[in-house]
Amino acid sequence: MSKEIPLWEVFIRSKNGLEHRHCGSLHAEDAEMAMNNARDVYTRRNEGVSIWVVESKNITASSPEHSSELFEPATDKVYRHPTFYELPDELKHM
Amino acid sequence: MSEAEIKSLEAQFDAKIANDQKIEPKDWMPEKYRKTHIRQISQHAHSEIVGMLPEGNWITRAPSLRRKAALLAKVQDEAGHGLYLYSACETLGITREELYDQLHSGAAKYSSIFNYPTLTWADMGAIGWLVDGAAIINQVPLCSTSYGPYARAMVRVCKEESFHQRQGYEIMLSLCNGTDEQKEMAQDALNRWWWPSLMMLGPEDKDSVHTEQSMKWKLKRKTNDELRQQFIDQTVPQADILGLTIPDPDLKWNDEKGTYDFGAINWDEFWQVVKGHGPLNKKRLDDRRNAWNEGKWVRDAAMAYAEKQAQRKTEAATAV
Ligand SMILES: [Fe+2]
Ligand SMILES: [Fe+2]
Numbered sequence: 137m138s139k140e141i142p143l144w145e146v147f148i149r150s151k152n153g154l155e156h157r158h159c160g161s162l163h164a165e166d167a168e169m170a171m172n173n174a175r176d177v178y179t180r181r182n183e184g185v186s187i188w189v190v191e192s193k194n195i196t197a198s199s200p201e202h203s204s205e206l207f208e209p210a211t212d213k214v215y216r217h218p219t220f221y222e223l224p225d226e227l228k229h230m
Numbered sequence: 231m232s233e234a235e236i237k238s239l240e241a242q243f244d245a246k247i248a249n250d251q252k253i254e255p256k257d258w259m260p261e262k263y264r265k266t267h268i269r270q271i272s273q274h275a276h277s278e279i280v281g282m283l284p285e286g287n288w289i290t291r292a293p294s295l296r297r298k299a300a301l302l303a304k305v306q307d308e309a310g311h312g313l314y315l316y317s318a319c320e321t322l323g324i325t326r327e328e329l330y331d332q333l334h335s336g337a338a339k340y341s342s343i344f345n346y347p348t349l350t351w352a353d354m355g356a357i358g359w360l361v362d363g364a365a366i367i368n369q370v371p372l373c374s375t376s377y378g379p380y381a382r383a384m385v386r387v388c389k390e391e392s393f394h395q396r397q398g399y400e401i402m403l404s405l406c407n408g409t410d411e412q413k414e415m416a417q418d419a420l421n422r423w424w425w426p427s428l429m430m431l432g433p434e435d436k437d438s439v440h441t442e443q444s445m446k447w448k449l450k451r452k453t454n455d456e457l458r459q460q461f462i463d464q465t466v467p468q469a470d471i472l473g474l475t476i477p478d479p480d481l482k483w484n485d486e487k488g489t490y491d492f493g494a495i496n497w498d499e500f501w502q503v504v505k506g507h508g509p510l511n512k513k514r515l516d517d518r519r520n521a522w523n524e525g526k527w528v529r530d531a532a533m534a535y536a537e538k539q540a541q542r543k544t545e546a547a548t549a550v
Contacts, residue, residue, distance in 0.1 A: 140325060140327060141532075159386075161317045165532040165535070181390075197256065
């Protein structure tokens, strides 16, 4: 077979109230088969109540080379954190 | 990139690992790091996959439904472990097909212990107890290895392994509490699996080429000899509970060191098996190749089905 079987990323919600989390990847021919494989590979011990599968080629990822321009601007904005504000010790409930 | 630039990237990279930071797939990494990880992770994946064969041999002949369900679940877990690890390996820029090719052509290695035959039901007990036991000792430190996808796969694997060892030990326990013949069968299995299990933890430190670099990259946290000693020290008391004898006349407790002394390992046998001359090397690879080749029509059919479904969807969409 010349064609590679597509790669999928698997996200599992472990219980209601929690977000779906990436847990790994797998190969499958289409979404339905990816879903069936994800159930067998990643939820053999009740690890999940809900599964998302996303074909890997549809994910746009940031590149580590651009990390500084993406994330550094946030590091000097200490005023976004509550501890930046100096208030008297006797102040309560704040 | 100039040589000086690469040197400085390498220094940053080493510092990152020394600080317990993880390396993720898209991060810059030295070529040697990538290659070494592809080799180790794929060997590990192949071992999980080939490791299904010796136990698969007994699924249809398990002595009870309880044992059969447990063995089936264990073998299915090993398939899962192989899949987690292949996926982790692919993040380093190699395809699944290339990895399978390396296994099927004999270019890649897998754990030499799976080239030994499983002659009796007691072997299912001995494998779970000893082989999965040795694997756990190898794998637990890898949960904190430097390459993120490998470390995460190992966390999943380790969570599942403890059932493997416990179901094996339970098999041994039932046989040892059974008839004389059953107990003899358990002893025979221990006799055959003991030494290969010790070899499974790798060559002695003085003959091990990769250790120093692997320690730096946290592909190894303890040396082979340390792991082997740990395995022996924890396994001997387990054999005592079963009332079985470890097949090593030189095995004895060393009060001063607080560990067991043990006899010489037959490393000639180990290297023979690694080089392909073990009892079942040929059969294991043949079985893998056959499974792959005879499964081709299934993969082709699945692909054809997926294409047809996709085509129908676009036709239905344009017809509206
Ligand atoms: Fe495993
Ligand atoms: Fe296992």
